Amino acid sequence: MGEAILSRLLAVSLYSPAQVAACHPRSERRSVLQTRYGIKPVSTIAELPPCEILLLAVKPQQFDSIKGELATITTDLVVSVMAGVTLSSLAAVFPHLPLVRAMPNTPVQVGAGMTAFACNEQVTEEKRRQVQSLLQAVGEAVEVPEKYLNAVTAVAGSGPAYLAIVLEALIDGGVMMGLPRHLAFTLAVQTMLGTAQYLKTTNTDPACLKSQVASPGGTTIAGIYALEYHGLRSALMAAVEAATKRAQALDSSP
Ligand SMILES: NC(=O)c1ccc[n+]([C@@H]2O[C@H](COP(=O)([O-])OP(=O)(O)OC[C@H]3O[C@@H](n4cnc5c(N)ncnc54)[C@H](OP(=O)(O)O)[C@@H]3O)[C@@H](O)[C@H]2O)c1
Known part of the structure; x- marks a missing residue:
């Protein structure tokens, strides 16, 4: 999912490769990402530079083991696509930050995805627009109250x-x-x-x-x-x- 979003962001020129940093623990995946997209992925979260938006696309069960490292990242906004990880769970790792919980679906890979997202109170109108254009790079995006995300998962995710x-x-x-x-x-x-x-x-x-x-x-x-x-x-x-x-x-x- 992380690669699908990355590939579309670059394909529609919302970002250039030089504006994107990525992290992957496995060297073969880093090589693939470097060859395909011209970015230079790092191997540890600690090496990530400060960023405008942190896109979190690890498996929910992997999130638990990297919470400590994530808390050290300097960012203005966190967008998580992790299924089942609530805004309050994210807030425990990123207190006081604007947080977005998004639920994309598989057609994002061909730019025809449907993503619903929920924001916490710290997300300003400007940041909402930023998130909307980020997610629209991979299809349609709609903001919903977090309480709808489980039904959204059932209709659009599944x-x-x-x-x-x-x-x-x-x-x-x-x-x-x-x-x-x-x-x-x-x-x-x-x-x-x-x-x-x-x-x-x-x-x-x-x-x-x-x-x-x-x-x-x-x-x-x-x-x-x-x-x-x-x-x-x-x-x-x-x-x-x-x-x-x-x-x-x-x-x-x-
Ligand atoms: N696939 C979908 O259609 C879909 C839809 C909605 C939401 N999501 C959400 O998207 C997330 C990713 O799903 P996916 O299907 O793309 O799973 P995936 O293919 O397993 O992607 C997760 C990637 O994160 C990597 N990773 C593990 N630890 C990391 C670390 N410390 N730093 C950087 N990268 C790390 C994993 O590496 P390894 O391979 O070495 O473990 C793996 O390549 C999940 O949270 C899922 O709930 C997926």
């Missing part, structure tokens, strides 16, 4: 996995009906992309689009009946409920 399963099933259905798999893949993926693009561009309620496509006595309504009979709608709603509960259980506090 969403790519749910939609991948829906796509996989659509492709398998096409294969079952005699389509070559590569053709079924092209049809299903472009249909999902186009549907999302249409809904977003025209700001159409999905229920309206469904009604437009489903003509009386036609093929689509026959398919919709099968979807309702087999519980696709309730399965997806139950998935969001289960993921939200799991995110709540994983939320850390100091």
